[in-house]
Structure formats: C-alpha cells, structure tokens
Amino acid sequence: MTYQDLVHAILVRWPRTTAISVRPVTTHACEECEQVDELLGGKTWMDVARNFPSYCHDAYPLLTSHAQAYYLPSYMISALTENNSQAASVEAYLCSDNFKRDTLSDDQVDLIQEWVNARLEPDYDQKSIQLITAKLRA
Numbered sequence: 228m229t230y231q232d233l234v235h236a237i238l239v240r241w242p243r244t245t246a247i248s249v250r251p252v253t254t255h256a257c258e259e260c261e262q263v264d265e266l267l268g269g270k271t272w273m274d275v276a277r278n279f280p281s282y283c284h285d286a287y288p289l290l291t292s293h294a295q296a297y298y299l300p301s302y303m304i305s306a307l308t309e310n311n312s313q314a315a316s317v318e319a320y321l322c323s324d325n326f327k328r329d330t331l332s333d334d335q336v337d338l339i340q341e342w343v344n345a346r347l348e349p350d351y352d353q354k355s356i357q358l359i360t361a362k363l364r365a
C-alpha cells in the first residue's frame with residue numbers, strides 16, 4: 228500500500244466516533260499539557276487528522292492512554308503526510324502497555340499492521356516491528 232492509499236483507507240475505514248468527552252486529554256497540568264488539551268480536546272480524530280496542530284506533533288506521549296487510543300489514527304495519518312517525528316511516538320505507543328489490542332476491531336488491527344509495514348518497516352528497529360506485529364496477532 229502506498230502512503231496515499233493508507234491515508235485514504237484509515238479515513239474511510241476507521242470508525243467515525245465522536246470526540247472523547249473526558250478532559251483534559253493530557254496526563255497532568257503543566258503549561259504544555261494545557262496547550263495540547265486546548266488544541267486537541269473536543270476535536271474528533273478526523274478533525275485532527277485533516278488539520279493537525281503543529282504544536283502537537285510531539286505531544287503524543289503527553290496524552291492519557293484513552294486519548295492515545297482515540298487519536299491513534301490522527302497520528303498515524305500525520306506520520307504519513309508530514310515530515311516530523313510522529314512515527315517514533317506511535318512506534319513507542321504500540322510497543323507500550325498502554326496499547327491494547329483487544330479494544331480494536333480486526334479492520335483497525337489490519338490497518339495498524341499496514342501502517343507498520345509501510346511507515347516503520349523501511350527504517351525502524353526490526354525488534355520493535357516484530358514486537359508490535361506479535362501484539363497485533365495475539
């Protein structure tokens with residue numbers, strides 16, 4: 228799958244859920260987290276994917292685990308369309324205990340695997356890729 232096909236597939240096939248109602252979407256109350264909550268909180272993952280706030284490019288680790296799960300497709304898309312470090316943030320999340328395979332549909336798991344193959348496989352640590360792939364297949 229090309230990057231463009233993958234972006235399209237995520238936008239079309241990821242469930243169009245409403246914005247999460249729990250605020251803040253960040254884990255604590257420093258100035259940066261408050262700013263990130265203002266920019267992302269109340270927005271749907273599609274809004275964020277379509278118009279990604281540049282301030283939030285490296286903010287993924289600051290999000291609550293709930294917000295990380297919700298905004299995962301936004302960060303996956305942005306890592307395919309913008310020149311930034313978001314792929315590394317998503318990689319770290321998928322390797323972490325915050326990432327729960329059992330809350331996802333088979334369709335979502337397939338798309339995450341496609342994203343890993345397209346975005347991470349060429350230049351990221353093969354051990355991370357194997358770990359993520361094993362988690363997705365569990």
Ligand SMILES: [Zn+2]
Nearest residue numbers: 255256257260
């Ligand atoms: Zn903070």
